[in-house]
Amino acid sequence: MPDLGLDVVFKGKNAIRLLGGLGIALRISLISVLISIPLGILVGILMTFKNPILKAVLRVYLEIIRIMPQLVLLFIVFFGSTRALGIDISAELSAIIVFSLWGTAEMGDLVRGAIISIPKHQYESSEALGLSKKQTFIYIIIPQTIKRLIPLSINLITRMIKTTSLVLMIGVVEVIKVAQQITEANRNSSPNAAFGVYLVVFMMYFIACTPISMLARYLEKRN
């Protein structure tokens, strides 16, 4: 077996540092997910309303978040807030704010898409059965929407976990940054360490994301 520099991963506290970095990445993404999902559902429902002003405001929000790369948003929130408003937001909180804004916008659009994808005859049939608007929503539309939403939102959650690697640009030392630090610190003693270290990082992301996909499969089957 070629020298992958795996020994470097287990040198000193390196393995614990990598796990700590993964913990920070997961903390940022999971807190953001917990904020994004309820807010996103709300935004998505609001988006289906016919009110033109509400529609325009939400559309502007969605477009801004979509056009701006997440890195730019991170810089605006972390450095821009200090420059423009004089308030000092910690790097991790900035990351949570940006990821929540992003997650809410994306989730909102997914919810909107799922709701409008329910065929018109579903509404008409339930009206014919004498259900009120509220009952239609609760018993007919929402259950079908959720079924369509699960795979899409799981995809969003795993994307959010992976995108946390950008937060190293505002000084948060998460798993990718720790990997870079370990590789560089051992540049002379084991030049191949990058393979081993990133292999371990790959497995860590894999292990972290697998339960989420499994949960999704379970939920899809149950529905």
Add this chain to the structure above:
Amino acid sequence: MKKGKLIGLLGILAAGALALSACGSSSKSAAKNKFRTLDEIKSAGTINIGVFSDKHPFGYVDENGEYQGYDIYFGNRLAEDLGVKINYVSTEAANRVEYLETGKVDIILANFTVTPERAEAVDFALPYMNVGLGVISSDKDPVTSLDNWKPEDEMIVISGTTAETYMIKNYPDIKLQKYDTYANAKNALLNGSGKAWVNDNTEVIAFAKSNPGYTVGIDNLGAKDTIAPAVTKGNTTLLEWINTEIEDLGKENFFHKDYEETLTDTYGSEYADTLVIEGGKAE
């Protein structure tokens, strides 16, 4: 559909306006930067120093999670003499200026090369290290000067580096062999397809140390740049304190000691005088 398009366009316009106003306000407020004066740092009891966490051997994190390196050794001493605790912030090459302009760190000690453009945005203190170009070649026929370069010989260089720019500008007659990556340039030298290799002197010195049979014939070519601590523009109390500190440290040969502790393993002791600036006095 028409309505949807209109709303989309509106959104894009609004996003653009927001982005523009963000840029506008940032350049306006650059004049009144936020920073902490020397007394404010002292009374707070902690100094924030921005360093690299992945640039061995200048600023890196060891296997126990501790910051180490040439810049860190200096940073620790600064905090010790100031009587405050230290908080290292991991910075990247691209955000060092931004950290100072927003006052999120008090000092940058991240291998920061002094350039006229950067000096407009931040205040540099006295330098503590030299950077220059070096030329490495085989022991058998070492290149010690570029003046009598044979027209058939070729010089290895990595595209896009300062070494390439320098060679094109100052030695247009020397034929260059350009490579995109460090690894390819290295192989070209080892295979003998080029006569010599020009690169940052720290890089070639480290290469010579780990590859026997190669010598750094020229260790400081052309215009020398320096590396210095930087503070937020206008933070004169902190700047003056650092300058006095660097001058004082010169008396005890502090930076040679720093070199010995942190850089000897990578560069060997013979290059201390080439790389170190003592007491802020660049030649």
